[in-house]
Structures are given as structure tokens and as C-alpha cells.
Amino acid sequence: MQEFGEIFGLAIGLIVSADKNLLEIIFLSLRVSLSAVLISCLIGMPLGAMLGMTRFRGHGAVLILLNALMGLPPVVVGLVVYMLLSNAGPMGWLQLLYTPTAMIIAQTILITPIVAALTRQVIESLHSEYAEQFRSMCVSARTAVATLLWDARVSLLTVALAGFGRAIAEVGAVMIVGGNIIHLTRVMTTAIALETSKGNLDLALALGIVLFLLALGINAVVMSLRSDTTRYGYA
Amino acid sequence: MAMLETLALRTMNASGTRNEESLLPAVTRSLTYRTNGRTILQNVSLRLAPLSLTVVMGPNGAGKSILLRLLHGLLQPSGGEIRWGGKGLDPVIRKRQAMVFQRPVLLRRSVADNILFALRLRGTGTSRDCDRILAAAGLSAQAEQAARSLSGGEQQRLALARALVFQPEVLFLDEPTANLDPASTAAIESAVLDVRRSGTKIIFVSHDLGQAQRLADDVVFLHRGKLQEHSSAAVFFNTPESDAAKSYLAGDLVL
Numbered sequence A: 001m002q003e004f005g006e007i008f009g010l011a012i013g014l015i016v017s018a019d020k021n022l023l024e025i026i027f028l029s030l031r032v033s034l035s036a037v038l039i040s041c042l043i044g045m046p047l048g049a050m051l052g053m054t055r056f057r058g059h060g061a062v063l064i065l066l067n068a069l070m071g072l073p074p075v076v077v078g079l080v081v082y083m084l085l086s087n088a089g090p091m092g093w094l095q096l097l098y099t100p101t102a103m104i105i106a107q108t109i110l111i112t113p114i115v116a117a118l119t120r121q122v123i124e125s126l127h128s129e130y131a132e133q134f135r136s137m138c139v140s141a142r143t144a145v146a147t148l149l150w151d152a153r154v155s156l157l158t159v160a161l162a163g164f165g166r167a168i169a170e171v172g173a174v175m176i177v178g179g180n181i182i183h184l185t186r187v188m189t190t191a192i193a194l195e196t197s198k199g200n201l202d203l204a205l206a207l208g209i210v211l212f213l214l215a216l217g218i219n220a221v222v223m224s225l226r227s228d229t230t231r232y233g234y235a
Numbered sequence B: 001m002a003m004l005e006t007l008a009l010r011t012m013n014a015s016g017t018r019n020e021e022s023l024l025p026a027v028t029r030s031l032t033y034r035t036n037g038r039t040i041l042q043n044v045s046l047r048l049a050p051l052s053l054t055v056v057m058g059p060n061g062a063g064k065s066i067l068l069r070l071l072h073g074l075l076q077p078s079g080g081e082i083r084w085g086g087k088g089l090d091p092v093i094r095k096r097q098a099m100v101f102q103r104p105v106l107l108r109r110s111v112a113d114n115i116l117f118a119l120r121l122r123g124t125g126t127s128r129d130c131d132r133i134l135a136a137a138g139l140s141a142q143a144e145q146a147a148r149s150l151s152g153g154e155q156q157r158l159a160l161a162r163a164l165v166f167q168p169e170v171l172f173l174d175e176p177t178a179n180l181d182p183a184s185t186a187a188i189e190s191a192v193l194d195v196r197r198s199g200t201k202i203i204f205v206s207h208d209l210g211q212a213q214r215l216a217d218d219v220v221f222l223h224r225g226k227l228q229e230h231s232s233a234a235v236f237f238n239t240p241e242s243d244a245a246k247s248y249l250a251g252d253l254v255l
Helices: A004-016 A020-053 A059-069 A074-085 A100-136 A141-151 A153-168 A172-178 A188-198 A201-231 B004-011 B064-072 B111-122 B127-136 B152-164 B182-197 B209-215 B233-238 B243-250
Strands: B026-035 B038-048 B053-057 B079-084 B097-100 B170-174 B201-205 B218-223 B226-232
Touching: A004 A201, A020 A059, A020 A100, A020 A141, A020 A153, A020 A188, A020 A201, A059 A100, A074 A100, A074 A172, A100 A141, A100 A153, A100 A172, A141 A153, A153 A201, A172 A188, A188 A201, B026 B064, B038 B064, B038 B079, B038 B218, B053 B064, B053 B182, B053 B209, B064 B097, B064 B170, B064 B201, B064 B218, B097 B152, B111 B127, B111 B152, B127 B152, B152 B170, B152 B182, B182 B201, B182 B209, B209 B233, B218 B233, B218 B243, B226 B233, B226 B243
Parallel strands: B038 B226, B053 B201, B053 B218, B097 B170, B170 B201
Antiparallel strands: B026 B038, B026 B079, B218 B226
């Protein structure tokens, strides 16, 4: 086995030289995860806002379910999506199994509950603050939702970034529904798992470093946004 | 802040009266409010006349803020009724009222954006109107600052200016100076008197005796959810009738 320092050097070399295979995997990972985050936000944010602003029979049960779904095991989601998209499954006719679209679907299912639950918390808190003033000003429900979403935009961006963090680091579901096919469905996490088992530690480590830098960057952006908005009184 | 009067005057016609049918007098009959098995307000019957500044007084827990919220329609009464100009409270009437809360609820936006939000809700107004309103409130220099970064007094002035964007016929003020220093309190009081001069009916909750003496035309005194007295300020402060009011004015502990 190669020395750690030697592997680390090779990994850095791959990153610095912008290795074609490495970039292809990184770009596919970003494409899949960003698409999943976008779709999750489109579904989860209005759902979370609705749950944060309204009360109805069964509201508590929905929240319990939503919170439980936040901890969905990725492999179980992968398995269910696999069964749905396989030729024998109800959506087999779409021929999506082992495509990036299947991976986007799996990640969307995984992170939508996270986005919805965190959005619910953010909007509920802000709504409790604004509700009486809105009633006093006769603000319509539509304007109220738009105002809450706009005023909570920084918190909601951190919600989206939390979803992205979960999506980009996920391996189980995308492995099952994507199949880790080179040049087609190989993303960073599945590539790390494969390359490690093959002994190609330099590529695995290079991908690991990129993944770590992405996580670091996301956290830095979140912290910077939070501190700026708090300092200037917008949060 | 003296210019705030001009904001409130805009709905008046040339003769100095408002174009719509007046909301006043407001009448409550046996107004009662219960929550969680407790009666907060009990059989309050009042007649609130136009063109006056009514101060609602009483010790903590007397039901002052609840009365204000019921009058503005933020709470639904458990019993009794409220009539504004002979009509029941509906959204049309509520749009002709405005309220400033003890702790100002400001949007997480700039000072100017808080005013623009109200202007857009009203359906009229431009950034020029916004500038004019901020100038009237003495907040032009802070226009681009986050509203929440203002001092307590400035926040309350912004909340008042925003409420006046709606050119309300009735303005509810729920202890707007409760957490302010004397200078900020004086600025708010001066602004309130300006607004009153414009013909806006003001219903002001306070438990500050000095403030009530400075501002009130008439006083509503509540104790344990019951109306003890409603009389002119002169009568209330010089010859109070109820034991609770006498004790309150004497500075005794009213339980």
C-alpha cells in the first residue's frame, strides 16, 4: 500500500491538473444534487410555509411524520425508487433506472422532508412574530406568505444549503438507482466507494478532498450569511 | 414629528371632515372576553366619542390590551357586541383603523422598506411618498438602515409612521412608550398629539398616570376586567368615583 503522503500528493495533483475524469464526476454530482435541491425547495418550502402558518386537524401528526421522514435511511429510499422505476415496477415504462434522473428523484425524496421541516420551523417562528401585525393591517394570505418567505430568505437559504449538504454526501440511494455507471451515473460518493475498493486511493482521496471542501464552503457561506444578517439587523 | 399630522390629514376633504361615513361613536355592549376558563373582560359597555384621545388605564391584568384588541377585531369577543358607527366590525371597518403595539413589530427589512410595504398594501404611494413619510417621522437619515437596528424610540416612531400610512380614522396605541426613555416618550407623545389634532380618534393604553394626565381627553378605567369608570380626564383625575380608581390615583397597591 502506498504511503499516505504519496497518495495525498497524487490526489492534490489530480485536483490541480483538473483531471478530466475527476471533473466529470464532480460536475455530475453537482448537477444531480443541485437539481434535487431545487425541486425539493419548490415542493418543501411552500409545504413547510403552509404547515408553519396554518393549524388543522391532524397538524401534529403531519409534523411527527415529517420529522420522522427527515431520518429516512437512504438505502431504503434507494430500494423503493428502484422498485418503482425498474421494468417490473409501476413507473418502469419511463425507463429512468440507472440514469441521473433516477438519482435526482431519490435525492429529492430524501431531502424534501428536511427542507419542509426546517422551513416550517423558520416560517412558524417568523409568522408568530408578524401574525398580529398582519391581521391589524388586513394583509391577505397571499401577501403574508410572500412577505414571510422574503423576510426569511436568509434562513431559507441555509435550509436549502442544509439540503444540499445532505444530498451531495449521500451514497446509498444513488448507488442503488444510479448503478455507479462510468460516464453516466458515477458521482463523487459512489466513485469514492468504488475506487477505494479497487485500490485507486489517489482518485478516491481527491474526490474526498473536493467533497470536504464543498462541505467547508457551504458552512462558510452559511455562517457568513448568518453573521452579516444578524449584525445588520435583518435576521 | 410635528409633520406626522399632515400624514393623518390626507383623508379629510376641504371642510375638514372625512369623506366616508364616520366609524364613531364606537359602542360596546356587555363586551366579554374569556380564555382558558378565565374571564379577562366582563360586561364592558362603553361609548367612545369622536375627536378625542381616550386613555385606557388600569393596573396590570385589568384587561386594557384585550379591550384594545377586541375593539380592533384582533380578538373575537366571547359575549356582547361592538358597533363602529352603528355597524359591526368587518374588514372594511378594520382597514380604516390602525394599531401600534407595545413592542413594535417591524419587518426584517430596511426602514424605507417597512414604509413601502404599507404603501403597497394601501395600493398607492411611491418612493417619493416614502421619503416624505420618513421625513415627517424624522427618520430620513436612517432610511436604508435595518429597521431592527434602530433605537427603541426610533422603532416606535417608525411603527407609528407606518400605521399613519393607512390614514386611519381610529388609531390604537398599546402602551407605545412602555419601554422608552423620557426623551423618546416625549417625542411619541408629541407625535400622538399631532395626530389627534388631525381629527384621528386615538385610543391609547397606558398605566402611566403622568402620561394620561398629559394626553387624555377622557379616561376608561378598568380593574379586574370590569369597567370602573369612563369620564372626562378632569373628572377622573379630580373626582374619581370607584374605590379602585381612588386607590390607583393615590398610588396605592391595587390588587
